[in-house]
Amino acid sequence: MRNAFVAALTTIAAEDPRIFLITGDLGFSVFEDFAGRFPGRFINVGVAEANMVGIAAGLASCGKVAFTYSIAPFATIRCLEQIRIDVCYHNANVKIVGVGGGLAYGPLGATHHAIEDISIMRALPNMKVLSPADPVEADLATRAAVAVDGPVYIRLGKSGEPRVHSGQPDFEIGRAITVKDGTNITLVATGGLVYNALLAARELATQGIDARVISMHTIKPLDEEAILRAAHETAAIFTIEEHTLIGGLGSAVAEVLAESGNRKVLFQRIGIRDRFCHEVGSQEYLRELSGLSPQHIVSRVVGYLSRELSKDIM
Structure with missing residues (x-):
């Protein structure tokens, strides 16, 4: 799913100059193409997730579509106050991407397990919560998130997820x-x-x-x-x-x-x-x-x- 998300976002960014990607010291061997093609729209803030969300909210206030990206618990729980106030309260056009939903980062222990993120994100006013099933849905979810205005949380697997869909299904936020x-x-x-x-x-x-x-x-x-x-x-x-x-x-x-x-x-x-x-x-x-x-x-x-x-x- 991770690679499908990056490929979709890179394709969209080539046509939409509003797209920005902010990562919290993550994405090595994943974002090189995006960073090389759009160096002015790629920001690695380091291990500073609260800053990552604050920067994204600021970009959104200037008319940009800002994506934040980190391991799911870091992308959501570590910077929850900033998501709640900077993003959701202002209905900012920020898309939060959490990679490794569930137990995907199993060997790294409970700090890296994302088992509460959906419940936390769905409790926030204005936040939409997406959890695609496979790389096909991850691609479509990324495109749908760009098309809709306001906060969106996209929960991704890590890598290697099997395909559920042989073709491309109709995908619409809020329609199973x-x-x-x-x-x-x-x-x-x-x-x-x-x-x-x-x-x-x-x-x-x-x-x-x-x-x-x-x-x-x-x-x-x-x-x-x-x-x-x-x-x-x-x-x-x-x-x-x-x-x-x-x-x-x-x-x-x-x-x-x-x-x-x-x-x-x-x-x-x-x-x-x-x-x-x-x-x-x-x-x-x-x-x-x-x-x-x-x-x-x-x-x-x-x-x-x-x-x-x-x-x-x-």
Whole structure:
């Protein structure tokens, strides 16, 4: 996703002189082309994330489209006050890009894990929150962020994410993408876990469960219509996210369902429990520990449905 973002932004910058890129001592071997082609529009502020956001807000006040870029927890939490006041309060045209969402920087420990960023960013007034599923969506999310005025947070994977889309889907902020149709249950996933949801859906099919898979690339504003349609057309909804269960995708979907008055659809959240990850290892290893592998997703779905069906029988 990272490379897709950089390629898209570089292409856009060649046609739009408003584009600026500010990084917090990050992006070596990634931004050389952008910096070489647009040296006056590339700023490396060093390890100074608050300054990075302040500079971006200042550029936005002069009519520029400013992108900030750092590892996700540094791009969001370390400079939260500046994002809240300098950017969101003024509805500034700043796009915040956090690379390594979730457990992508697994070997570097909890300081580099981004498991609270979505909940924090979606709580900020005026902020839109995007979490693309693969490089295709990352490219489209970058272009969509430029086209919309105001603050946007784009949560990216690190690198090497498999493609979910064989072609180019219709992409619109606030409109989910149905990656696979299904009639029994719905898996609503975001970010890199959309791929795991697809793998889980294939396994569920062998067990007679036809799962719809939705890429919820926009957490805010959420596609409420897609959620309510799934609640009407399928028997259960499962949200899947590489993020704490508090305040993320699952919480956003739960809010929609609770306020809809629908008491028939079954609902379950799959994500990271309320804990720091003290273990160190690859992203795949930490996903296994957190119950986010395709096999764990299948087990959660089948186990939950079995329990609920047994209640009906009793």
